[in-house]
Amino acid sequence: MATVTGTIYWYASAILKALNKEIDFDSDTIKVMLTTSSYAEDLEAHDYKNDVTNEVSGAGYTAGGATLSGKTITYIPDQSATAWAANTAYRIGSIRRPTTANGHIYRCVVAGTSGSTEPSWPTARGATVTDGTVTWAEAGQGYISLDAADTVWTNSTLVVRKAVIYDDTPPGDAAKPLLGILVLDSDATTSDGDLTLQWPVEGVLCIPYNM
Helix, strand or coil, X not given: CEEECEEEEXXXXXXXXXXXXXXXXXXXXXXXXXXXXXXXXXXXXXXXXXXXXXXXXXXXXXXXXXXXXXXXXXXXXXXXXXECCCCCEECCXXXXXXXXXXXXXXXXXECEECCCCCCCCCCCCCCEEEECCEEEEECCCEEEEEECCCEEEEEEEEEEEEEEEEEXXXXXXXXXXXXXXXXXXXXXXXXXXXXXXXXXXXXXXXXXXXX
């Protein structure tokens, strides 16, 4: 049994495709497919499912991946964001607010571990602050969360490194747009056990006010 998470990155074309109505997160079938470490993602050039290689295979896994359930799109204002915590590991893309909300959210732009004392949060647009080995950037007053229930593969025997989120509604792999990719820190292995993909608190994907 393994519960895994990682760092999430957008594919560069995803928001454009959403605005062009190629992607409808609410109504379309959004899936997550698993790959090995051999898939070399190109966030700029890869835009459709046919660009993805080295999908995993094994017991408990169906080619094409699993459908996201319980999808939501929500605007999260700063006061509802998760509060900063001391001595905590943060990934690139993590979003936090000060322990006392100040009307701003902050996005982790350099991963690391927060300090024992809360930093003095800047309020200028895009301003950064060092916090232990983490660097935070002011990211506006809230963010849009595209979320779903954690995804589980039961009784699986797999070796997984990456999870690709894509829109499975259009016909043909060359027309199925890529949204994002979650990259694990290391391979996750199951042997006739459950693999749970735990999405970050910000959601499957998120859009800060200031990208």
